[in-house]
Amino acid sequence: MKTGSWTVVLLAVTTVALCSPLINELEPGQEWPKRGSVKQPQDESEDEETSPEKISPSEPESEIPGEIKEEISLLAREAENVKVDYSGAQLWKVSTEKTGVRATLGRLRRRNLISTWAGNQTYMDILIKSNAVQNVTRIMKRENITYDIIIEDLQKRINEENPPLDENEIELQDRRGHRMTWKQYHRLEDIHGFMDYLAKTYPKIVSVNTIGKSYEGRDLKVLRISDGKPTNKAVFIDGGFHAREWISPATVTYIINQIAENFDEESDDIKNIDWYMLPVVNPDGYEYTHLTDRLWRKNRRPSISRQCIGADLNRNFGYRWGGRGSSSNPCSDIYRGSRAFSEPESRAVSDFIKTSTANFTAYLSYHSYGQYLLYPWGYDTAVPPDHNDLDFVGKRIAAAIETTGGSKYTVGCSSRVLYPASGGSDDWAKGQGIKYAYTIELSDTGRYGFILPTSYIEPVGRESLAGIRVLASELNKP
Numbered sequence: 488m489k490t491g492s493w494t495v496v497l498l499a500v501t502t503v504a505l506c507s508p509l510i511n512e513l514e515p516g517q518e519w520p521k522r523g524s525v526k527q528p529q530d531e532s533e534d535e536e537t538s539p540e541k542i543s544p545s546e547p548e549s550e551i552p553g554e555i556k557e558e559i560s561l562l563a564r565e566a567e568n569v570k571v572d573y574s575g576a577q578l579w580k581v582s583t584e585k586t587g588v589r590a591t592l593g594r595l596r597r598r599n600l601i602s603t604w605a606g607n608q609t610y611m612d613i614l615i616k617s618n619a620v621q622n623v624t625r626i627m628k629r630e631n632i633t634y635d636i637i638i639e640d641l642q643k644r645i646n647e648e649n650p651p652l653d654e655n656e657i658e659l660q661d662r663r664g665h666r667m668t669w670k671q672y673h674r675l676e677d678i679h680g681f682m683d684y685l686a687k688t689y690p691k692i693v694s695v696n697t698i699g700k701s702y703e704g705r706d707l708k709v710l711r712i713s714d715g716k717p718t719n720k721a722v723f724i725d726g727g728f729h730a731r732e733w734i735s736p737a738t739v740t741y742i743i744n745q746i747a748e749n750f751d752e753e754s755d756d757i758k759n760i761d762w763y764m765l766p767v768v769n770p771d772g773y774e775y776t777h778l779t780d781r782l783w784r785k786n787r788r789p790s791i792s793r794q795c796i797g798a799d800l801n802r803n804f805g806y807r808w809g810g811r812g813s814s815s816n817p818c819s820d821i822y823r824g825s826r827a828f829s830e831p832e833s834r835a836v837s838d839f840i841k842t843s844t845a846n847f848t849a850y851l852s853y854h855s856y857g858q859y860l861l862y863p864w865g866y867d868t869a870v871p872p873d874h875n876d877l878d879f880v881g882k883r884i885a886a887a888i889e890t891t892g893g894s895k896y897t898v899g900c901s902s903r904v905l906y907p908a909s910g911g912s913d914d915w916a917k918g919q920g921i922k923y924a925y926t927i928e929l930s931d932t933g934r935y936g937f938i939l940p941t942s943y944i945e946p947v948g949r950e951s952l953a954g955i956r957v958l959a960s961e962l963n964k965p
């Protein structure tokens with residue numbers, strides 16, 4: 488197993504710090520111990536990266552989600568606080584293998600007729616705005632571009648997506664002491680209430696800490712499950728980076744629930760790990776998708792110029808920040824922020840991981856959609872020296888997922904399998920010396936996209952948990 492030399496140094500420091508007996512003496516609810524921040528070489532250069540809004544010469548317009556929002560309509564919507572209506576908007580799957588297709592889609596995006604949902608080297612899922620369907624249809628016919636209409640009316644799907652719970656479920660909720668169900672996509676309050684409930688119910692193994700606040704002042708809550716053994720390795724799992732990817736917080740809370748509620752019966756592999764889980768990295772955006780715009784992606788901080796709202800938190804991390812696959816345009820859906828860690832949410836995650844005494848050996852970030860298990864690097868098509876290890880464990884996780892639930896995941900280096908995207912949290916985690924850093928794009932492969940029916944929550948949770956168990960067994964191998 489090859490690792491970069493300074494990575495080895497960092498792990499050694501982490502291991503020494505972990506041997507502190509503090510971790511056993513920790514009372515539930517108390518602050519988790521912190522270690523002195525280990526300054527990384529790349530952090531220093533990234534911190535100096537303050538030149539605002541550098542225009543990237545290689546902005547890959549045709550390959551990544553890069554919708555330019557209409558500034559005026561957005562501000563008007565803000566003022567009126569009206570729910571965004573997607574009636575008549577459609578989702579198309581467009582084959583991009585023919586030359587010129589990506590360029591055409593780029594032009595349509597710049598004219599604000601379409602936005603990108605997902606895609607890889609061979610196809611793109613694009614949202615056609617309702618008032619543009621006729622126009623875009625004509626252009627596609629003229630240019631002989633083939634596509635399938637996946638969703639005829641997006642608003643109809645949105646209306647059907649998250650039906651209210653039936654009375655039996657509501658009664659169960661009252662008896663359980665928390666409101667989470669995995670039969671519905673829940674608001675932030677339910678998710679946080681559930682985490683607090685677990686800490687109160689299982690104080691010996693579960694604790695919850697607020698590691699920071701979002702721009703609008705919401706808590707960033709991390710739940711830890713640990714039996715306190717000083718030899719434990721640690722895994723950090725997060726979700727809800729991108730507001731509209733609702734299956735992600737639902738999956739992370741599913742994993743939390745299974746491990747916390749059944750900890751005594753769990754395997755030694757699970758018990759020998761300290762689990763740190765942050766289900767909603769972007770709580771402002773998440774609430775905004777419930778209340779105003781179901782398809783919002785970024786956080787909710789206005790840009791410095793106040794021209795547009797939100798940065799893409801998964802382009803804001805300080806490892807090779809500002810490179811390919813991120814935008815300097817505050818109105819873009821992949822706006823990287825004014826500098827590395829300019830956003831309170833990404834900064835809180837990085838500060839927490841850097842100063843924690845936990846021996847983090849894996850970092851998983853759940854996103855949707857597409858069914859990919861991706862490892863660094865994202866910033867460029869290079870791979871880390873130990874990419875064979877990442878690929879091996881990734882494929883084992885994918886195999887467990889498929890055996891359990893039948894979903895097929897593509898495993899690979901993210902910049903190669905999808906497209907380069909710099910400033911991602913997985914690259915940063917890898918740069919911090921966390922060996923197994925993955926971004927997982929959950930279900931589905933595009934039939935529903937972000938508007939995944941609630942009947943998927945439990946199956947996706949179940950197969951994801953199978954993947955987590957395999958990861959745990961791999962981490963516990965000597």
Ligand SMILES: [Zn+2]
Nearest residue numbers: 729732854855
């Ligand atoms: Zn995402």
